[in-house]
Amino acid sequence: MPQAPVAQWWDAPDSQGKIRCTLCPRYCRIGDGQAGFCYVRHNQGGTLYAASYGRSTGFAIDPIEKKPLSHFLPGTPIMSFGTAGCNLGCRFCQNWHISKAKLVEKQSVAATPEQVVALAIQHGCPSIAMTYNDPTIFGEYVIDITRIARGAGVKNVLVTAGYITPEARRAIYRWVDAANVDLKAFSETFYHKVTFAHLDPVLDTLRWLKHETDIWFELTNLLIPGENDSWDETQRMCEWILENLGPDVPIHFTAFHPDFKMQDKPRTPHATLQRARRIAQSQGLRYVYVGNVHDNEGQTTYCPTCQTPVIERDWHRVLHNRIRAGHCPECQSAIPGVFEDVGRFTKI
Secondary structure, three states: OOOOOEOOOEOOOOOOOOEEEOOOOOOOEEOOOOEOOOOOEEEEOOEEEEOOOOEEOOEEEEEHHHOOOOOEOOOOEEEEEOOOOOOOOOOOOOOHHHHOOOOOOOOOEEOOHHHHHHHHHHOOOOEEEEOOOOHHHHHHHHHHHHHHHHHHOOEEEEEEOOOOOHHHHHHHOOOOOEEEEEOOOOOHHHHHHHHOOOOHHHHHHHHHHHHHOOOEEEEEEEEOOOOOOOHHHHHHHHHHHHHHHOOOOOEEEEEOOOEOOEOOOOOOOHHHHHHHHHHHHHOOOOOEEEEOOOOHHHHOEEOOOOOOEEEEEEOOEEEEEOOEOOEOOOOOOEOOOEOOOOOOOOOO
């Protein structure tokens, strides 16, 4: 395995020998020989190390619609990978065997940043997704991969909860092209009790992405019955999105299935997803999708001007893509997103 590098984003040990990690809003104080909440940032002798650097839990080729991204290189494959650990504690985590694993418990695949990019090129993937657990916690690895990928003509995608400090995000997102941010709910109570995190830092990241970067991003809201699926909460969330991010940021309402520590909850009814979609549309959001179900109408992209279906989908499969140079083929209205030609790579 590659030797763990010294981490970025931390303060020198205090009088008790504890380091304060400044990567995410937890600001963990980590004693010598201990790890932070994420399991993978270790204090060894007064120095913080990024223990998951170069250590993936595995690679897969996915449709980019699975991230989910509907307005970024639709219909293309994306190489996905993650590492062990996570900086959130979601009780409903659907990748808990990865996100809750310590490195010593999870067999990892050694891969240098150069090897990760070369693997994507080898398999004809125009983009790389850092996903499964939150890429925030392997930020140093993200920086090196995305820099090399950018130089090779490969796009970079983060699938994240957006729980990151202002000190870290500018560096980690420097060469990122797109992101899907999981807005898990729109209440501090849910974030505190169910994810062991807080809502405001996520909202701050979303405002930053919209107003201070050129990164394309979309939102995901996993609707859990009885937890975050009320009409009122969905409406308040959509009002906030419209006011702070505008009408063109796509949002995906996705179905929950029982997992990890929420085995007692039922699957999300299809009708709940459809209701959330109607609420979002009534608030003025133009690109609203439903996920983890078969729903051709709820997964199709429509021109907001003439209502022509410009990208038809079924689950993660693109059936028809009629967009031409980022515009509706009927009325020529611009469709926001990244729809450029792909496949021109530079060997590394």
